[in-house]
Amino acid sequence: MPGNVKLTGAVMAHPRRREAATRLAGGVLDVVTDPAPTGRPSAFRTSLLAWSSVPEDSTHHLLLHDDMALSSTFFERAECAARAMPHAALALFAFWNSRNGAAVRQGALAGARWVPGAGEYTPVAALLLPRQVAGGYVEWARDRGDTWPDDVLMGRYLRQAGVPVYVAVPSLAEHEDLASLVDNDFQGLRRSPCFFADDPLADQSSESLLGELPVIPFFKRGVAQCAVRVPGTGRWRDVRCEDYLAGRGIDAESLRAGAATRHWPLWLTAYTMGIVHAQTAPDDVDPRVLDRALATMGPGGLCHELGARDLARLGPELHEVARAGLEAGLADRPKHRPPALADRPVVTLTGAATFVRDHLEGALTDHGFRTAGPAEEAAVAVHVCALGWDEDADPEEELRLARAAFADGRGGVLLSSCHVYPHGEHTEETPADSGPLARAILQVEEAAANAVVLRLGEPYGPWMPQRGAVAELVLRSSLNRPAPVAGSPAQLVHVQDVARAVLAALAGNPASRVFNVANPARLGTRELAEAVSGAVRPVDVETSDGPPKPLVSVERAAAELGWRQSVTLDYGLHTCAQWLAYESDLP
DSSP states (O other), rough: OOOOOOEEEEEEEGGGGHHHHHHHTTTSEEEEOOSHHHHHSSSSSOOOHHTTTOOOOSSEEEETTEEEETTTTHHHHHHHHHHHHSEEEESOOTTTTSSSHHHHHHHHHOOOEEEEOSSOOOOOTEEEEHHHHHHHHHHHTTTTTTOOOHHHHHHHHHHHHHHHHEEEESEEEOOOOEEEEESSGGGOOOOOOOOOOSSSTTOOOOOOOOOOOOOEEEEETEEEEEEEEEEEEEEEOEEEHHHHHTTOOOOHHHHHHHHHSSHHHHHHHHHHHHOOOOOGGGGOOOOOHHHHHHHTTTHHHHHTTSSSSHHHHHHHHHHHHHHHHHHHHHHHGGGGOOOTTTTTTOOEEOOOOOOHHHHHHHHHHHTOOOOOTTOOOOSSSEEEOOTTTOTTTOOHHHHHHHHHTGGGGEEEEEEEEEGSHHHSSSSSSSSSSOHHHHHHHHHHHHOTEEEEEEOOEESSSSOOSOOOOHHHHHHHHHTTTOOEEOOOBEEEEHHHHHHHHHHHHHHHSSSSSEEEOOOOOOOOOOHHHHHHHHHHHOOOOEEEEOOOOOEEEEHHHIIIIIIOSOHHHHHHHHHHHHHHHTTTOOO
């Protein structure tokens, strides 16, 4: 097959853009138009029709959106790549604020021509599939048109089918500034991470592929963050750059003064990119490609809030910040290796097998702690009590588990719940009688006599259970499904902030024993719906609030633990949406 490639393709378009699509097709590709142009805006039905019409003698089929511009070597590179990687899905374009776009930047830094796709959706605006893969997708996706967007569906199918995805460096196509016909304008300006109309590497025949990327730093929605591969699984974790760097012995905050920029998150993302870079020979890197990739990092991370004019005005400044951050990271990379941290106690992590516990295991590892194996003795325990957020939790079993975790006077941290409080406003001083659930939680807290107790607000984040107003709103916004949503006002706390509180409690000997850990503000369901619409996708829902939950003070945690909410609601909700789309099993 590698020596026998026949590439065919189509441009998919709305009938209103047929003329532009025909120009893009150039007499080489077919044009496929929306079969139901007056229906609900959707790219899925047109893409399914296009993938269904692969000619019998084709080995690979290309699908382009009608609002793309192509590089001068587009078809030559596509055919060459299909010959070199005949069984792979080849994304010839990625968005500048995506994990795939960040992987392209790492590829540019390494001098590679292709990078493995990241753990997210598969970009479909310029996608090349082997003929058999295209046919398999059509069969798999045929009845899923009312679920996820087509790029999410494509990503899910390719993962399930075991088809590798590789993304081009630089991109072979660019997204033009046309109004979206499928209601995607809320995402802001959508461009490539690295595009040249005339490919500067056109005279190179190599289709070099970068190896797997265990960490992908990316700047999105103004946040410096990393996608971190979970070893031995197909999962990825969302980690902010400062937390990832802490596990390598780097105090990000200590770098801030030296960075001397008002665009600190961008600098930090580029710095982290330098730290995680796999060493390559300098001759392998084309400075033009790397420079273009760095130039898009800042605009891509701010396109959700700034328009094209502001992004163009700030472009040179953002470019310099990204370049400076990368140079600093590359310079520091040889100095920093994950420290042994032998002074850190071995931790046993016990209790409810919830998404909170799963996240804590990764966070403790990130920060140099080692969790005890089944036969090991641990100095401290971190125990997760499910009472208060798991309706099926059994109070007697939870009490037994807590006694076992903190037996023989062992200390550590107990994660409890703010449900000990009745309605009203409260500090950590516990009411005398607040109902059977509160009394059961207090018994568990008393069983952990030598542990710091962290009473959590309502935890949320990736892998959260699909119940409650947060999960319901994020799912409906992701799927663009308006519907009534009911709930109660709550003080949320993201799992990343939970981890920071646990680490703070393990690091010192606070004067108090019990701390409230929650976002300071209590949200009504309407406020939450508005936040979800901004963080995920605009959606109209009818909301109604249930009885108010307690409002708790978090001042003690700030004063004694140095803990404050650091995860913004926008970023926190966005991590939930990313998990739902990319890794959850929800249809």
